[in-house]
Structure formats: C-alpha cells, structure tokens
Amino acid sequence: MMNKKKIAILGCGNIGSAIANGLVNSGLYKPSQIFVTRKSHEQLDKFSQKGFITSSNNLEAVKKSEIIIIAVTPQQLDDLLLEINDELIENKHIMLSVVTGAAINQIKSKLTKKIPVVRVMPNTAIAIQESMTCISSQEEDNNALEIAKYIFDQLGSTIVIHEELMVPATALCASxxxxxxxxxxxASQGGIEIGFHAEDALFMAS
Structure with missing residues (x-):
C-alpha cells in the first residue's frame, strides 16, 4: 500500500532532507523507496551513503516515483514545474508542495495534466519528527490529501485546514x-538576574 509507493523529493534542501530522513526513521519507508534530487553532488553523496536513490535529474526521479514532493524555493518553482510537466502521468502521480507561498491553483496552472496537488506547510521541528504540519487541498483531491496526511503524520502532528488559512497558520505554527x-x-535572563547561573536558569526556564 503506502510503503510501496515510491517518493521523489525534488529539491532536497533543509526541509526536503528532514522529510527524507524522517520517513526512514519512522520506519514507514526504506531509503531505497525514496528518490532525492539536488544540484549539489556533494550533498547527494551523503544521501547515497544512506541508501537513498539520488540524482540531479528531476525527470528521472519523476519517472520512477508516484508521490512527488516539491521542496524547491519559490523562485525555482515555475521552472521546475515546466521541466517535469511532460513526465507527469494522470492517475499515477500526486504532487505535495512544501513551497512557501505557492497556492494550489498557481501550481496547477503550470501543469497540462490533471494532477492532484496538496499544499503542505511543516515547521522547523520536522527535523526531529515533531512538526506541526498544516495541509490543504481542493475537494477533488481528497484522496491525495489523505495520502499526504498519512505521510506527514510520521513526522509529527497534522491538521487539515482551508487553503486561505495557510498564511495565518504560518505565523502560528512556524513562527x-x-x-x-x-x-x-x-525567562532564563530573569533567572540570571535573581542569582541563578546561566546554565541553570536556561534549564529551569525550558
């Protein structure tokens, strides 16, 4: 079922790396079921050593995967969608986007195929599998939404929200x-001022 669907993480920077490592640490996926891409060969070598499938070729990753996680910067998004568009297959691929500020309609408008798109907003605690992740999709993509929720439940907690709430959710969950x-x-500074050592004050405050 879920663990048989290969994942491609396109743009494996900080968030992409945290997702890849978190899914393996959770036991849901094996490294051999996750394809990661990045331009830096040095960074890819670190993933190769852990058993992940690696490449700087996004098209190859899309061809060999069913779940596509878009983890590039907002400035790189349009070029990436244009690059992979022809390799996307309806009823095979679903797309999960963790790109900051990228609306679902914005992404779909760049695609010529009817591909389900789910918008996902994790926070920095994803690195230790303690993220509070907000997820949204359009009604016709509810099946993809359930898959996204299942995946990100392995990386902390999730909540499904309306897409228009993504911006305030960023302030609440991320910030x-x-x-x-x-x-x-x-609080720790206050502890220092009343006589505690700095390390003790920080330990007590946290």
Missing amino acids: GIAFFLRAIRA
Whole structure:
C-alpha cells in the first residue's frame, strides 16, 4: 500500500532532507523507496551513503516515483514545474508542495495534466519528527490529501485546514516556535538576574 509507493523529493534542501530522513526513521519507508534530487553532488553523496536513490535529474526521479514532493524555493518553482510537466502521468502521480507561498491553483496552472496537488506547510521541528504540519487541498483531491496526511503524520502532528488559512497558520505554527524561544530566553535572563547561573536558569526556564 503506502510503503510501496515510491517518493521523489525534488529539491532536497533543509526541509526536503528532514522529510527524507524522517520517513526512514519512522520506519514507514526504506531509503531505497525514496528518490532525492539536488544540484549539489556533494550533498547527494551523503544521501547515497544512506541508501537513498539520488540524482540531479528531476525527470528521472519523476519517472520512477508516484508521490512527488516539491521542496524547491519559490523562485525555482515555475521552472521546475515546466521541466517535469511532460513526465507527469494522470492517475499515477500526486504532487505535495512544501513551497512557501505557492497556492494550489498557481501550481496547477503550470501543469497540462490533471494532477492532484496538496499544499503542505511543516515547521522547523520536522527535523526531529515533531512538526506541526498544516495541509490543504481542493475537494477533488481528497484522496491525495489523505495520502499526504498519512505521510506527514510520521513526522509529527497534522491538521487539515482551508487553503486561505495557510498564511495565518504560518505565523502560528512556524513562527510560533520563535516566539516560544524568545519567551524562554527572557525567562532564563530573569533567572540570571535573581542569582541563578546561566546554565541553570536556561534549564529551569525550558
């Protein structure tokens, strides 16, 4: 079932790497079931050593996978979609996008095939499989939404929201970590001022 569908992560930077490693650490996927792409051969070598399938060729990754995770920067998105469009196959591929600010309709407008697209917004805690991930899709893509939810449930917690809530969700889920860290820092600083050693104050505040 799910663990038989190969995944391609296109643009395996920080978030893409965290997704790849998290899925393997969760036991849901084996490295040999995940195809990762990146322009840097040096970075790809690190994945090869772990058993992942690696390439700098996005077309090859799409051909050999069913679930396509788009993890490039917003500036790279349009060129990537244009590059892989002809290799996408209806009723085979689904696309999960973690690209910041990229709306579902924006992505679909660049494709000539009817490919389900799910928008996914994890936060930095995905690196330790503790992400609070927001997910949204259009109604006709509910099956793809369930697949996305199942995948990202392995990397923390998920919540399905309407796409128009993605921007405020970013402030709450992604930026929220920064707010909490500032609160911890302020509390630990207060502890120092009342006489605790810095390490003890930080330990107690956190």
